[in-house]
Each structure stands twice: as structure tokens, then as C-alpha cells.
Amino acid sequence: xxxxxxxxxxxxxxxxxxxxxxxxxxxxxxxxxxxxxxxxxxxxxxxxxxxxxxxxxxxxxxxxxxxxxxxxxxxxxxxxxxxxxx
Numbered sequence: 201x202x203x204x205x206x207x208x209x210x211x212x213x214x215x216x217x218x219x220x221x222x223x224x225x226x227x228x229x230x231x232x233x234x235x236x237x238x239x240x241x242x243x244x245x246x247x248x249x250x251x252x253x254x255x256x257x258x259x260x261x262x263x264x265x266x267x268x269x270x271x272x273x274x275x276x277x278x279x280x281x282x283x284x285x286x
Contacts, residue, residue, distance in 0.1 A: 201249065201252070202245070202246065202248075202249045202250050202251045202252040203226065203228070203250065203251050203252070204226075204251075204252050204253075204254060204261075205224060205225070205226040205235065205251050205252070205253050205254075206224045206225050206226070206227070206253075206254055206255070206256060207222045207223070207224040207253050207254065207255050207264065207281075207282065207285065208223065208224035208225060208285070209222070209223050209224065209285055210222045210223075210276075210282045210285040210286055212278055212286055216278065216286075217278070218239070218275055218278060219239050219275065219276045219277075219278050219282055220238065220239055221236060221237065221238050221239060222236070222237055222239070222242055222253065222264075222276065222282065223235060223236035223237065224253075226251075239275055239276050242276060243266050243274045243275065243276065246264075246265075246266050247266060247274075252264075254281070255281040255282060255284055255285060257281065257284055262280075262281035262284075263281070264276055264280060264281055264282060265277075265280065267280070
């Protein structure tokens with residue numbers, strides 16, 4: 201199971217149709233570290249089960265999933281938990 205990482209910000213494309221980058225804080229036993237990734241990097245880490253990303257909404261973790269568009273490209277949906285950060 202991948203290491204959890206909280207997403208605290210997201211950047212959308214100019215037309216708002218897709219997420220192009222995410223970033224946040226990863227807490228671990230040595231403290232916290234800030235990070236930022238492109239959507240393709242984040243998708244690759246989720247598919248390799250290295251990291252799991254979440255958005256905290258009302259003190260609850262909402263996990264981010266990989267979705268596939270009509271063309272077969274994998275991405276993070278702007279309609280998922282990330283929408284609370286846009």
C-alpha cells in the first residue's frame with residue numbers, strides 16, 4: 201500500500217478541463233515534507249502503489265483516484281475530491 205500524501209493545492213488547465221499539477225504535504229516519522237507533481241507523475245506513483253493522495257474535507261480523507269478519459273489517457277478528475285482545492 202502506497203504512502204499517504206495530503207494534497208493541499210491543485211492547478212487546473214486554463215480552461216478548467218483537467219488538473220495539470222498537484223502538491224501538498226507528506227507526513228512521515230521524520231516530520232513533514234512539501235512536494236509537487238505533474239498529473240502524469242502523480243498517476244504513475246498511484247499506479248505503482250508508491251503513493252496514495254487524499255484531500256481533507258471536514259476532517260475526513262477523500263482519496264484521489266486515477267480515471268481514464270475517452271481517449272484512454274489516465275488523469276486525475278477535476279470533478280473528484282480535488283475540486284475542493286480549485
